[in-house]
Amino acid sequence: MDFLRSMMACLFGRRGQPDAIPNEKLALYSDKTPYQPDMMTYGAASQPRYLYPSNPYPHDVLSYGTMIHPPAPAPLRSNEDTAAEVVRLLRRAEYSDHVLVRRTNEALGDRRWTRELVEACLDDVIDLVAEGRRRFGEAMGEALDEATDAAVDEFQFRRPGGPGEVGDGFATIVAVGILVLMQGPWVLEFLGFGEVREDGGLVILEKFRSGSIASWWAREYAASIPAGSVEDFFRALGVL
Known part of the structure; x- marks a missing residue:
């Protein structure tokens, strides 16, 4: 089994880091996450734009591509x-x-x-x-x-x-x-x-x-x- 895990680690370019392939059964009972942080978390470059203040219209990104504009003011009566x-x-x-x-x-x-x-x-x-x-x-x-x-x-x-x-x-x-x-x-x-x-x-x-x-x-x-x-x-x- 150790040999097999080592071979699989080599295939993934992760020799010497056997924890990259988690034991799924162990993960059910462990308080530690079996996944490496760099495999599951976003870096700053990959964060969604709406999480950053540089986007002044956060809801525009969450509206399935439809831009949300404020309603036009009602025209003044004559x-x-x-x-x-x-x-x-x-x-x-x-x-x-x-x-x-x-x-x-x-x-x-x-x-x-x-x-x-x-x-x-x-x-x-x-x-x-x-x-x-x-x-x-x-x-x-x-x-x-x-x-x-x-x-x-x-x-x-x-x-x-x-x-x-x-x-x-x-x-x-x-x-x-x-x-x-x-x-x-x-x-x-x-x-x-x-x-x-x-x-x-x-x-x-x-x-x-x-x-x-x-x-x-x-x-x-x-x-x-x-x-x-x-x-x-x-x-x-x-x-x-």
Whole structure:
């Protein structure tokens, strides 16, 4: 038997190391591994790549060759789509309170309020004002009544319900009033009517910001806007 083991060791180039051929029966009862470490363990050169930090995507190696990429971020909605969702919340609201403000802010998602977004909301509210209050919820209906009364008192537009249709100038300032009452005076800064002070108060600008909705409205309907009427309008709404 020793001769046979020596011959087999020679065949494997391991003469003088008979332990290279293990006694399998002995291995069943021995605490020592019958296999040489260099026969069973990997050297550094043969280690799988995913065990090393040089591979920044360890799961790519373990996914049967299929690269795993993070999901693409969802595209931002357009200003028009976001504004439609915000105005839908305003139109259906029963109360104009902090809960409504929170819900409209949540509707923005990852977006922030911008001039373009506020103007898109204003466009949608103008359309609602022109259509009439039949589509208004309770909170927006109350804001419509308050803004309409203030606009009739301060400006010289045709009174709604009178001869002819409500003009764009009247619908615009009433829609601005609705947004102010339901969201807060900060919208006036985005629309170019005023500036919000550090203490949270509002200052109506003597000259509306160039290129803004306010400057367009004041220029387009100057004949219907008496001096000081804009400030009086917002004072009647309780935001000054």
